[in-house]
Amino acid sequence: MIKIGLLGCGNVGHVIATHAENIRVVAVFDIIPGRAEELAALCHARPYTDFDAFMREDFSIVVEAASVGAVRSYAETVLRSGRDIIVLSAGALADEEYRERLIEAAREAGKTIRIPSGAVVGLDNIKIGQVSPPKTLLLRTTKPPASLGMTADTPTEIFKGLAHDCIKQFPKNINVAVALGLAAGRDADVELWVDPAAERNVHEIFVEGDFGDIYVRVRNVPSPDNPATSYMAALSILTLLKNLENPLVVGT
Numbered sequence: 294m295i296k297i298g299l300l301g302c303g304n305v306g307h308v309i310a311t312h313a314e315n316i317r318v319v320a321v322f323d324i325i326p327g328r329a330e331e332l333a334a335l336c337h338a339r340p341y342t343d344f345d346a347f348m349r350e351d352f353s354i355v356v357e358a359a360s361v362g363a364v365r366s367y368a369e370t371v372l373r374s375g376r377d378i379i380v381l382s383a384g385a386l387a388d389e390e391y392r393e394r395l396i397e398a399a400r401e402a403g404k405t406i407r408i409p410s411g412a413v414v415g416l417d418n419i420k421i422g423q424v425s426p427p428k429t430l431l432l433r434t435t436k437p438p439a440s441l442g443m444t445a446d447t448p449t450e451i452f453k454g455l456a457h458d459c460i461k462q463f464p465k466n467i468n469v470a471v472a473l474g475l476a477a478g479r480d481a482d483v484e485l486w487v488d489p490a491a492e493r494n495v496h497e498i499f500v501e502g503d504f505g506d507i508y509v510r511v512r513n514v515p516s517p518d519n520p521a522t523s524y525m526a527a528l529s530i531l532t533l534l535k536n537l538e539n540p541l542v543v544g545t
């Protein structure tokens with residue numbers, strides 16, 4: 294049984310703590326005390342709002358489902374303490390200097406940073422970009438305006454540019470774009486749209502390269518507790534945890 298420390302007791306944290314089969318959540322951490330206490334009671338873990346105290350618990354892996362800021366604050370300490378980390382708020386790794394520092398910390402500690410596929414599919418073979426760089430790498434994301442805390446009467450493009458800039462403006466909505474770029478080996482182009490007619494979080498991925506071309510469209514059901522986050526993101530972490538010690542590895 295893998296013992297985990299859960300960083301973030303919100304929407305995804307709830308799904309992980311209440312649905313994981315092969316893991317035991319021993320400790321949960323959140324800046325909001327009520328959230329940590331409520332989730333700890335649900336999964337028979339110990340609640341923490343003090344990070345140092347959380348880190349004194351006995352777990353081998355931290356699952357981050359909190360925020361880009363939380364990754365920046367805590368991920369290096371997690372790795373240097375000899376634990377692996379799963380990072381859902383992948384946008385934290387958009388900054389090259391920080392990313393290299395984190396990777397170096399993992400290397401020195403002999404530990405691993407895992408980025409789950411989250412709210413998209415296809416990150417497996419988009420990694421071919423690391424050996425054959427793509428000519429085109431574009432993510433077009435369309436969400437209901439309310440999930441970005443805004444209103445719009447018509448479909449509106451609210452960002453066009455590179456993922457590492459987009460994540461600075463929308464840290465709760467476009468982590469997928471940074472994960473896509475990390476897989477493909479280059480910063481992704483991003484178009485972020487809000488559409489009042491959209492009922493789902495739609496991610497369209499366009500790739501062109503020497504291999505040919507790819508078009509992927511994911512039409513995600515928003516999480517009931519946080520419509521900005523697709524339910525698939527929580528399922529993605531559960532699946533990663535389920536396969537963590539599996540000797541059969543499928544996909545690139």
Ligand SMILES: NC(=O)C1=CN([C@@H]2O[C@H](COP(=O)(O)OP(=O)(O)OC[C@H]3O[C@@H](n4cnc5c(N)ncnc54)[C@H](O)[C@@H]3O)[C@@H](O)[C@H]2O)C=CC1
Pocket residue numbers: 300301302303304305306322323324325328358359360361362363366381382383410411412413464465466467468469472516518519521522523526
């Ligand atoms: N890579 C991907 O494909 C996806 C990434 N995400 C990201 O995953 C993360 C979790 O998503 P949700 O559970 O829906 O968010 P949420 O907002 O429902 O829950 C986040 C929880 O983390 C806590 N938190 C935030 N910053 C913290 C900090 N510095 N220290 C301690 N606790 C902190 C909050 O108080 C909250 O309880 C978000 O950053 C979201 O943007 C979400 C969907 C897809």
Ligand SMILES: O=C([O-])CC(=O)C(=O)O
Pocket residue numbers: 411412464465466467468469470494513521522523524526
């Ligand atoms: O859940 C989604 O559809 C994508 C998302 O919020 C993110 O990448 O931060």
